[in-house]
Amino acid sequence: MKHMRHIAKEVDDWTRVEAQFSGKYAHQLTEAIRNCQTDEQLKNIIISSILDRYMFFYVSSNRPHKLTRLMLELLDKKDFQFESPSPRNNSLEQSIDHLIKGSGLFPVLWKISQIWGDEVARDFINYLYDKYRADFIPNDDHISWVNKFKNIYLIEGKPWKELNNIDEEKGG
Numbered sequence: 637m638k639h640m641r642h643i644a645k646e647v648d649d650w651t652r653v654e655a656q657f658s659g660k661y662a663h664q665l666t667e668a669i670r671n672c673q674t675d676e677q678l679k680n681i682i683i684s685s686i687l688d689r690y691m692f693f694y695v696s697s698n699r700p701h702k703l704t705r706l707m708l709e710l711l712d713k714k715d716f717q718f719e720s721p722s723p724r725n726n727s728l729e730q731s732i733d734h735l736i737k738g739s740g741l742f743p744v745l746w747k748i749s750q751i752w753g754d755e756v757a758r759d760f761i762n763y764l765y766d767k768y769r770a771d772f773i774p775n776d777d778h779i780s781w782v783n784k785f786k787n788i789y790l791i792e793g794k795p796w797k798e799l800n801n802i803d804e805e806k807g808g
Contacts, residue, residue: 653703655686683707727781729795 657665665685672678687708692701700708735741749757774782789795 653686653690655690657685657689680711683710687711728785728789732796 665681668681669678672681687704691704693699693704694701745757745760748760
């Protein structure tokens with residue numbers, strides 16, 4: 637926005653907002669951007685995509701932060717919903733995927749199986765569960781996440797069942 641540079645030079649403080657979108661949401665956003673015919677439409681899509689995922693509020697009063705209010709004021713239309721769940725809603729699936737692919741749990745199970753056999757690997761899983769039950773204390777983020785997404789998962793079902801169906805379709 638070179639044409640606004642003279643205004644920017646007079647401002648003493650800045651807030652920089654960056655957002656990253658992926659999956660179905662990113663494809664919807666790309667399609668919406670492609671269909672833009674004016675700069676005004678593009679501005680609305682960009683601001684809407686940010687507000688759809690990220691709004692800032694004052695903790696003490698739960699009022700929208702000035703940054704959120706300013707972005708809302710920039711919009712011509714206030715209907716900024718895309719058809720995609722919040723990325724945090726996917727965090728259970730992402731956590732499961734991480735356990736399977738990135739955490740090292742499967743290699744550890746394989747090593748235990750190779751040394752002592754499958755029954756000892758199962759015993760190790762039981763050890764982990766017992767350790768979790770004895771030592772894990774959920775923090776505020778864990779409790780907040782469950783409060784926010786529990787009903788969604790109760791309706792949608794267990795994500796590992798869906799992951800299992802996908803694996804079976806791939807022949808895995």
